[in-house]
Amino acid sequence: MSDMNQQMTARYKNNFLKEIEEQAEMGDWVKMCMQCGVCSGSCPTNFHGGWDHPPQELFMMIRAGKRDEVLSSNSMWQCVSCYNCYVRCPRKVPITHVMHGLAEYAYRLGKAPKGQPTQHLSKTFWDNATKYGRVNEVKLTQSLYFKDGIGSGIKKALEMQSMALGLVKAKRLNPMEAVGGGHKCKDLKGIHAMLAKARELEAKRKGRQPA
Amino acid sequence: MAEMKTAAYICKGCELGSRLDAASLVKIATKEGKMNLVREHDFLCSADGVALIKNDIDNEGVTHVAICACSRRAKTEAFNFPANAVSRGNLREGVIWIRPDTDAARETTQEMAEDYVRMACAEVKAMKVPEGNQNTGGVKTLLVVGGGISGMTAALEASKAGYKVVLVEKTGALGGMTAKLYKRIPTREPFKAPEDNGIADLVAQIEADANIKVYLNATLAKTSGAPGRFKVEIAVESGSVATEDVGAIVQATGFTPYDMNKLPHLGGGQANVVDQAGLEALAKAANGGPIKRADGKEVKSVVFVQCAGQRDTSGEHLQYCSGHCCNTSIKQAMYFKDSNPDIDTVVLFTDLRTPGNGEDFYRSAQNKGVIFSKGVVSNVSANGGGCKVKFKDLILNEETETDADLVVLATGMVPTSGPDLDALSEATRAAEGGDEAAKEQVVQMKSKSVLNLDYRQGPDIPQFKHGFNDSHFICFPYETRRTAMYAAGPVRRPMDTVQAVEDATGAAMKAIQAMENAGLGKAAHPRAGDLSFPTARLEGCTQCKRCTVECPFGAIDEDEKRFPLFNESRCRRCGTCMGACPVRVISFENYSVNTVGAQIKAVDIPDEFSEKPRVLILACENDAYPALDMAGMNRYEYDAFVRVIPVRCLGSVNTIWITDALNSGYDGVMLMGCKHGEEYQCHFVKGSELGRYRMSKVYDTLKGMNLEEERLMDLEVAITDIETLPKKINDYAAKIVAMGASPFKGL
Numbered sequence: 001m002s003d004m005n006q007q008m009t010a011r012y013k014n015n016f017l018k019e020i021e022e023q024a025e026m027g028d029w030v031k032m033c034m035q036c037g038v039c040s041g042s043c044p045t046n047f048h049g050g051w052d053h054p055p056q057e058l059f060m061m062i063r064a065g066k067r068d069e070v071l072s073s074n075s076m077w078q079c080v081s082c083y084n085c086y087v088r089c090p091r092k093v094p095i096t097h098v099m100h101g102l103a104e105y106a107y108r109l110g111k112a113p114k115g116q117p118t119q120h121l122s123k124t125f126w127d128n129a130t131k132y133g134r135v136n137e138v139k140l141t142q143s144l145y146f147k148d149g150i151g152s153g154i155k156k157a158l159e160m161q162s163m164a165l166g167l168v169k170a171k172r173l174n175p176m177e178a179v180g181g182g183h184k185c186k187d188l189k190g191i192h193a194m195l196a197k198a199r200e201l202e203a204k205r206k207g208r209q210p211a
Numbered sequence: 212m213a214e215m216k217t218a219a220y221i222c223k224g225c226e227l228g229s230r231l232d233a234a235s236l237v238k239i240a241t242k243e244g245k246m247n248l249v250r251e252h253d254f255l256c257s258a259d260g261v262a263l264i265k266n267d268i269d270n271e272g273v274t275h276v277a278i279c280a281c282s283r284r285a286k287t288e289a290f291n292f293p294a295n296a297v298s299r300g301n302l303r304e305g306v307i308w309i310r311p312d313t314d315a316a317r318e319t320t321q322e323m324a325e326d327y328v329r330m331a332c333a334e335v336k337a338m339k340v341p342e343g344n345q346n347t348g349g350v351k352t353l354l355v356v357g358g359g360i361s362g363m364t365a366a367l368e369a370s371k372a373g374y375k376v377v378l379v380e381k382t383g384a385l386g387g388m389t390a391k392l393y394k395r396i397p398t399r400e401p402f403k404a405p406e407d408n409g410i411a412d413l414v415a416q417i418e419a420d421a422n423i424k425v426y427l428n429a430t431l432a433k434t435s436g437a438p439g440r441f442k443v444e445i446a447v448e449s450g451s452v453a454t455e456d457v458g459a460i461v462q463a464t465g466f467t468p469y470d471m472n473k474l475p476h477l478g479g480g481q482a483n484v485v486d487q488a489g490l491e492a493l494a495k496a497a498n499g500g501p502i503k504r505a506d507g508k509e510v511k512s513v514v515f516v517q518c519a520g521q522r523d524t525s526g527e528h529l530q531y532c533s534g535h536c537c538n539t540s541i542k543q544a545m546y547f548k549d550s551n552p553d554i555d556t557v558v559l560f561t562d563l564r565t566p567g568n569g570e571d572f573y574r575s576a577q578n579k580g581v582i583f584s585k586g587v588v589s590n591v592s593a594n595g596g597g598c599k600v601k602f603k604d605l606i607l608n609e610e611t612e613t614d615a616d617l618v619v620l621a622t623g624m625v626p627t628s629g630p631d632l633d634a635l636s637e638a639t640r641a642a643e644g645g646d647e648a649a650k651e652q653v654v655q656m657k658s659k660s661v662l663n664l665d666y667r668q669g670p671d672i673p674q675f676k677h678g679f680n681d682s683h684f685i686c687f688p689y690e691t692r693r694t695a696m697y698a699a700g701p702v703r704r705p706m707d708t709v710q711a712v713e714d715a716t717g718a719a720m721k722a723i724q725a726m727e728n729a730g731l732g733k734a735a736h737p738r739a740g741d742l743s744f745p746t747a748r749l750e751g752c753t754q755c756k757r758c759t760v761e762c763p764f765g766a767i768d769e770d771e772k773r774f775p776l777f778n779e780s781r782c783r784r785c786g787t788c789m790g791a792c793p794v795r796v797i798s799f800e801n802y803s804v805n806t807v808g809a810q811i812k813a814v815d816i817p818d819e820f821s822e823k824p825r826v827l828i829l830a831c832e833n834d835a836y837p838a839l840d841m842a843g844m845n846r847y848e849y850d851a852f853v854r855v856i857p858v859r860c861l862g863s864v865n866t867i868w869i870t871d872a873l874n875s876g877y878d879g880v881m882l883m884g885c886k887h888g889e890e891y892q893c894h895f896v897k898g899s900e901l902g903r904y905r906m907s908k909v910y911d912t913l914k915g916m917n918l919e920e921e922r923l924m925d926l927e928v929a930i931t932d933i934e935t936l937p938k939k940i941n942d943y944a945a946k947i948v949a950m951g952a953s954p955f956k957g958l
Contacts, residue, residue, distance in 0.1 A: 017582070032577050034563070035585055035606055060606040063582050091574070 348440020359387020786863025
């Protein structure tokens, strides 16, 4: 159990709804759900790929205090951010954002399902973007291809060879970016300072130790 | 009245002149209709045309007017001659608008028009000018029974309209159930928080109102008379009886909460379980501070159980939804959240129903942190110092439980509507047969009576569904089956205070109308303003009592010689008595066995070789006839072989009309009446049902006449059947053609 998880369990005891309201982004919207199910009916994924719970059910579980089940659910990682539920919700609950807020919080607590592909992409993307202040597409692609080892990485790269060459020809992809650090933004220090400050502000707002 | 002088007017406006041969119609009215005076006019409803008729009435001594123009439902203001007998031949909506304008159709269309002229002439000659009920009372004081929010509102509204009011309240104070509320569901923007119950203000207004006389601790010992002249005996606390003369009655006797002791599985009767009324008492005692249980413990967690003993399908408890309880629980949950946001408040519901502006209120409660869970409670049991609530979570699909310091049951409304008249009359019959248990039952049922009416038909207003005092849910909500008595508030149907206020206002207005109409000798709804009333030739009466029993409005008593005694002011002029009378001695001045019979006979029946069948349609004037008119307005065509006669209600149809029609060579008879039974739409409540019951007996007669059963067809028609009705008429006409001519033709 992570430190933060212990800290939060101790702080909120059995009041999981309150925990979500205070700790997860947009979590204070959960109580406004009226269980009409329009979000679930609107989801274009049709819950293929094995959603553990549809959105409104997840919200009900939060109210019912099912902490472990909610935080370790794969549902919020399955959301494709199409915003259909958000647009259609008669209570105007920003469901897409709530789902992302829950995902982020579960990850922070170390409760998110391990090896979940969306989670891997998010993490990779974030690290990539924050390291040099801009997204290095070659490195991002590389780290995604080689996620499961050298063999499968080469295989995937060969499969995508013609597209890559096309992109290079059209000057949309520069292979030289793979060499060394690649492009950096002009004020890298400034970016890092901004991110640190944002983290500090968030921690303060949510009453927890800066990560 | 002067000697009868008849006149027929043939209108040529609205294309009637070009589509029909007016000269031939004039000839028919003169020769066959035997009208003393026949005129045609290019535009009869114009000022000029109306002046023509008026002049004939004033200067030619015309008493009976047959207007052959448009439907009797059209141009009623132009053709308004209250001092004369008036019939209408429906040549526009009934003929040219439902027939194609083709050479092929011209002949049958003209025949149709000619028949309608014959019918209008025959009808008017059988009519008398209604002289109005002389037996009226002019009392314009309104009696309001019940001093709750509905009763007080009705009293104040009537007073504001300039009428005197007698308000009778059973308890020692005005206010009723609403006075017991700590706060009430919000009635105005932004619908976010409970608001003051408003009773103190209403009571102050009543006390300051010189028009309103209040009796507290009082009940009605006896109510006798009729609209415009009721006499009520009011039993007051001291044991003495006060007498008041009133013109109309608003019954606003409200409800009692369903007895939660009947719900032991939901904890009814347990220490830490209350109903919604019980919680109001606790909240009132707390007055904004922490709400405490009966044992003095501060409530830290509370569970509301919705639909407790309501919407029950087992037949054991209330089958209906009381409408207010979801909003009430939301309000009560707010009592807790407003005093302390940390109190756990859970509302367990199956369907959260928040009528009116309740959706905003619901959202506000969610914002305040009230938890709403969709679940069915199976059991509430005592657990330590509180309760354990077992329920099935319908979203998560699992059996689960929660603990609470206090459980609130949302039980439903039981109307204070007096005994069920059907059950009472059954018990009375058994008691008269010597059944001791039934005798006790009768005494017990009668003790629950609210109005103690001195009516042959029972001491209270008849009940509709589930014991509520209502009659016509769809079209005329305040009407009951007792003229000049109006039910308002939860005694009529379950409702909240906002609806009750609206209801009471409406009922007061209807009661005022009824008093005014009664004073003028006119009918109340739905034939408002009708001056005719039933009379009986008693020398022909066989005292069979069908009229007294069948009258849907309790208008007919029996006199000491056991003859029917009409209370004209209670009568709604439906004619059910007339339809019921086997010896046909009951009639109205402007509507009788004869006025319709004469029309039936006036129709020209072509011989059996003409291949022109005739189908008689007797259509209810409230739904079927307007539907036919509207079919005409939409130019939906139907068969030229039908002849339509409007009747006041299917209940007024006397079987003699059917047998006469079939005997005189009609090939088929179609009856068009409203839906009856549980979901009835009949304006006279029981009329269409009684009519149909009577008609079911006619089939035997048909057999006796060696006629096919299909020659009589009963059709259920709603006013919205505008498109389907022509098709049904055509289908029936085709069926009759296929069946062949009636063997009675030409006999």
